[in-house]
Amino acid sequence: xxxxILKLIExxxxxxxxxxAIMIGATKxxxxxxxxxxxxxxxxxGYTTLINWDKVDNDIVMALIEVxxxxxxxxxxxxxxxxxxxFDEVDTVYLMSGGYDLTVIVNGHSMKEVAGFVSRKLATMxxxxxxxxxxxxxxxxxxxISLEEVHEDERMLITP
Amino acid sequence: MRNPLSEKVIxxxxxxxxxxxxxxxxxxxVISLGVGEPDFDTPWHIREEGMYSLEKGxxxxxxxSGLKELREEVCKYLKRRFELDYDYKxxxxxxxxxxxxxxxxxxxxxxxxxxxIIPMPCYVSYEPCVTLADGVPVIVNLKEENEFKLTKKExxxxxxxxxxxxxxxxxxxxxxxxxxxxxLKELVDVIIEKDIFVISDEIYAELTYGDDHVSIAxxxxxxERTVLINGFSKAYAMTGWRLGYACAPEIIMKQMxxxxxxxxxxxxxxxxxxxxxxxxxxxxxxxxxRVAYDQRRRFLMExxxxxxxxxxxxxxxxxxxxxxxxxxxxxxxxxxKLLENQRVAVVPGTAFxxxxxxxxxxxxxxxxxxxxxALDRVQAFIDDLEKQRV
Numbered sequence: 001x002x003x004x005i006l007k008l009i010e011x012x013x014x015x016x017x018x019x020x021a022i023m024i025g026a027t028k029x030x031x032x033x034x035x036x037x038x039x040x041x042x043x044x045x046g047y048t049t050l051i052n053w054d055k056v057d058n059d060i061v062m063a064l065i066e067v068x069x070x071x072x073x074x075x076x077x078x079x080x081x082x083x084x085x086x087f088d089e090v091d092t093v094y095l096m097s098g099g100y101d102l103t104v105i106v107n108g109h110s111m112k113e114v115a116g117f118v119s120r121k122l123a124t125m126x127x128x129x130x131x132x133x134x135x136x137x138x139x140x141x142x143x144x145i146s147l148e149e150v151h152e153d154e155r156m157l158i159t160p
Numbered sequence: 161m162r163n164p165l166s167e168k169v170i171x172x173x174x175x176x177x178x179x180x181x182x183x184x185x186x187x188x189x190v191i192s193l194g195v196g197e198p199d200f201d202t203p204w205h206i207r208e209e210g211m212y213s214l215e216k217g218x219x220x221x222x223x224x225s226g227l228k229e230l231r232e233e234v235c236k237y238l239k240r241r242f243e244l245d246y247d248y249k250x251x252x253x254x255x256x257x258x259x260x261x262x263x264x265x266x267x268x269x270x271x272x273x274x275x276x277i278i279p280m281p282c283y284v285s286y287e288p289c290v291t292l293a294d295g296v297p298v299i300v301n302l303k304e305e306n307e308f309k310l311t312k313k314e315x316x317x318x319x320x321x322x323x324x325x326x327x328x329x330x331x332x333x334x335x336x337x338x339x340x341x342x343x344l345k346e347l348v349d350v351i352i353e354k355d356i357f358v359i360s361d362e363i364y365a366e367l368t369y370g371d372d373h374v375s376i377a378x379x380x381x382x383x384e385r386t387v388l389i390n391g392f393s394k395a396y397a398m399t400g401w402r403l404g405y406a407c408a409p410e411i412i413m414k415q416m417x418x419x420x421x422x423x424x425x426x427x428x429x430x431x432x433x434x435x436x437x438x439x440x441x442x443x444x445x446x447x448x449x450r451v452a453y454d455q456r457r458r459f460l461m462e463x464x465x466x467x468x469x470x471x472x473x474x475x476x477x478x479x480x481x482x483x484x485x486x487x488x489x490x491x492x493x494x495x496x497k498l499l500e501n502q503r504v505a506v507v508p509g510t511a512f513x514x515x516x517x518x519x520x521x522x523x524x525x526x527x528x529x530x531x532x533x534a535l536d537r538v539q540a541f542i543d544d545l546e547k548q549r550v
Binding site for chain 2: 007008015019022023024025151153155156157158159160
């Protein structure tokens with residue numbers, strides 16, 4: 001049941017508990033209890049809305065920063081990753097395999113602001129060896145959802 | 161000038177769906193629940209494979225019976241999913257949709273006057289195809305209380321000395337009815353004893369909810385008397401690619417391929433390459449779509465329950481077939497009024513046989529949001545009807 005619920009709300013967090021229960025053939029109470037348990041376990045970490053900010057506010061600038069760090073004895077990358085993720089400017093932090101260590105996605109109101117954050121805060125942190133900043137130009141798809149394509153039903157209205 | 165037309169063709173009634181289609185297409189802002197095809201696009205990796213075959217210049221004919229790779233994959237798939245053993249070299253062919261295969265099988269097997277048992281309600285093409293092949297359709301009216309399954313008794317009553325073929329349309333369009341192993345077993349005994357053949361249209365085989373589909377051809381003694389028909393339209397959301405297949409004993413298959421060779425040549429090559437990809441890499445797509453259909457099915461059943469509309473629970477295809485007899489209207493009247501008053505298009509049950517009277521076919525090949533909107537309108541329509549009655 002857990003996976004069935006998660007798959008449903010992964011793509012549509014607006015589904016009501018009643019609808020979920022009907023769709024997976026469970027009782028409303030059971031679904032409610034399962035969701036509450038998953039919230040408590042941090043399986044469900046939050047409910048966000050996928051917004052195409054380009055359509056509302058062009059002031060938002062997003063950058064993907066490749067960060068190389070020196071891992072620390074005992075903590076590996078965790079301690080430095082946690083320090084980085086506390087900044088409000090930071091949207092996402094991932095530990096990577098390959099040519100660099102952390103992917104840090106940063107939001108700002110201008111390129112200047114983002115550049116300032118990187119040069120003053122991020123690059124100067126202890127154990128950060130180097131940063132490489134890439135500004136996002138356009139989003140096409142996020143969280144499995146196309147931000148551009150409108151899918152119209154072009155099927156004939158009645159077919160056998 | 162002489163009459164240019166064939167009397168046989170003139171006598172065939174136009175499809176009941178056509179009439180309703182014309183009515184719907186004149187209206188604006190219609191929400192349709194009348195579509196007999198998936199709402200999903202063909203999975204991208206399958207489309208991409210089709211495009212790649214075009215890029216590679218694979219724009220030639222294939223052999224009459226279809227690409228060797230595809231027939232091999234079809235037979236592997238049938239083995240893996242339904243315990244069927246077919247030799248791809250002599251017992252399989254690729255057709256233009258399941259519909260062509262139905263026509264071929266009937267034409268290859270019927271002599272004038274042979275009777276073909278057709279359980280109804282069913283897909284619209286069996287009856288005219290039987291007539292065109294000089295056969296005589298014998299209709300069995302399936303009953304709601306039997307969940308629109310064919311019973312042994314009904315079959316026995318329909319069999320005469322002239323019976324040659326039984327058409328098995330399960331999982332069923334329009335009722336959503338399925339037949340389970342033990343229910344099929346009862347029929348198998350009769351079929352073998354009476355020495356009749358079966359054309360089993362299993363195009364919705366991947367879309368069953370609960371138990372897996374069982375093919376009638378998998379029973380001992382049945383493969384040699386069954387033409388199995390399936391295709392890519394429903395399972396892989398590939399309706400527009402027009403691709404199906406048939407598997408049958410060599411003696412029947414040879415003659416089917418002969419007709420296909422002269423009438424069609426071969427199924428579209430691009431579609432065939434895409435279908436190879438579908439069978440090799442498409443299991444997850446099928447599963448994903450089946451789960452979504454099942455959720456919508458439950459959603460619809462619950463809404464009908466809340467509305468107080470009787471509806472037997474269908475376990476196959478993507479249709480529900482609610483009973484609307486209590487509103488005192490014919491299927492046609494009900495569907496027409498629903499369309500005029502609330503702009504929701506459904507298909508009257510009578511489009512699928514006279515015994516569909518008193519029922520409407522509702523498709524759930526739509527998103528939940530769409531179904532919700534449409535059913536809110538159906539609810540409003542029914543509330544109005546109830547008020548008028550009081």
